[in-house]
Amino acid sequence: MADTLTIGKALNLGLRRAMEDDPKVVLMGEDIGKLGGVFRITDGLQKDFGEDRVIDTPLAESGIVGTAIGLALRGYRPVVEIQFDGFVYPAYDQIVCQVAKMHFRSRGKVSLPIVIRIPFGGGIGAVEHHSESPEAYFAHTAGLKVVACSNPSDAYWMIQQAIASDDPIVFFEPKRRYWEKGPVDTDSAPFALHESVVTRPGSDVTVLAYGPMVRTALDAATAAEEDGRSLEVIDLRTLSPLDMVPVYESVRRTGRAIVVHEAPGNLGLGAELAARITEECFYSLEAPVLRVTGYDTPYPAARLEEEYLPDLDRVLDGVDRSFGW
């Protein structure tokens, strides 16, 4: 069955279906019960599944993740909502030292099937700490898998795949795109969870993006077409592990690659992608791999964020720089 849904509603339906499929799935977070979460992603779920499965927690992120670990050891599959990207840091120790390492520490005797949902990125005119892109911190950590959805279909399917996975997964949601609509086939998943996908085929330059920047990259590709340039857009979807096969295949064809993300460029995903592409596609490259990213500053005040965030024009500028090489 195909529906047109927003990303937010698709996540909501995906969570609902996961809870229906497995009674061990429990949701935990701040304000996720009656309120349905500040972005309403869990809207109506507590009403239908009860306070025991949709748990309004004390306001303590480390406590949420730490108790999720205990629940996972007890056989539950907790899905944790961190209210905003900038609020995950109190839980950082529990995520990095405990969630990520328990399977390794136990030599595989226990798994922690925990999903940590984080609305991330800017563009919503928010105050400090509400617009960050902390994905590199987690992608850098062995033992965590990290994914980011960019559209309603992926939102619906990837959240279910993440919950069904025994791996601990940090699940990034593009908060400024929550209200964007798209088709969702609720009968079968189009892709595996850890698969990068060519979203728009092209021949001149490969643009790599994930989360909220996929829309930006696609818009740039449409604009570039008018200038006679064909951009191939790859939605990475999985940030750890990376799925480099379609990336290498693409870059060998186009000879050019541009990575786009909101997070600061320094030591971000783009640096890793550039290194890998250089190692694997060196003789195919017509230009260095370029990055179009946030600046290495703290996320600025809302009135400046449009200057900070990569947008269509900055992506096209990156394309121009690549061709100017």
Added chain:
Amino acid sequence: MTRAESKRSAPPPGADVDFVQLLTPDGERVTHPDYSVDFDADELRGLYRDLVTVRKLDAEATALQRQGELGIWASLLGQEAAQVGSGRALRPQDMAFPTYREHGVLYCRGIDPIMPLGLFRGVDQGGWDPIANKFGIYTIVIGAQTLHATGYAMGINKDGKVGTDEGEAVIAYFGDGATSQGDVNESFIFASVYNAPVVFFCQNNQYAISEPLQRQTRVPLYQRASGFGFPGVRVDGNDVLASYAVTRAALDNARHGQGPTLIEAYTYRMGAHTTSDDPTRYRVASEVEEWQAKDPIARVRKLLEREGLADDEFFASVDADARTEAVKLRERVLALPDPDPTEMFANVYPNGSHEIDAQREQFAAYHASFAHEGGH
């Protein structure tokens, strides 16, 4: 120090404090209005045997570290009664979440004492099954395990496994230093608001490495519980009978649905924080001597002697058996195999990772490249 300050402050190490005590340092039984034990002679002798054995195994591990066979060891010396008392209070269905010093609890759970030594020898990071053993993997980040214990206890509530004698309970171990950690305070909050069946067992051994209790608190630790809305009780942590009685009562309350309890087991770390520590830099010998007079084992021996429950032959046989166990432990530590180098690529993810797989192959190929050069 003014009177007001002294009332608010935690007592200095070694000071007389109010706590639940059932056996004095002189080996005399005393009564308490709320707590008692009903041990027969065999059980009392059994507790003595536990105490002597865990101390002996601990001393053996310290010796192994000194000889370079363990990378480090966190000794429980001085805390045997707190650990044996609370460990024996656990019922089979109960779950324990330890720090890295609960070797005595582990022993009382019936677990092979070799189990944690791989971690200290450096051949693994623990590697045991916390669920099968009903004993969590040693947790080194201070206080982190208290949240795991609380979450596990929340799961017991969800499973409806509270409210009867067969109900399950959880015990979370931590130290005085950990009470300053956010995680411990958050675990108190979660346990309280969800009425989780968890007992917070704080071994106040007076020091967080070098920092005395006064650097962690201005109120006695057990009193913290009232601010979180559950009972707190201080027990003589060098008294195995009282440690047992208080823990058993708290666990049974928890399993019957009455929620968490904080137990402060007032004790003393007779040895170093770990074998890497030098306590002579931060505490005086007289303080240690004062606590020596409160030794947890000597008082049980005095009790057994006073009440004619054990003779010299018994004490000698306990010592001999403990020595035998220690020798066996030593032999098995020395026989622990070094891990295969590719072990580090195993169990990073339950579902694996093609990236880790590729690195393992590169690593293997790199190693194999030396085989062709000969002599390397």
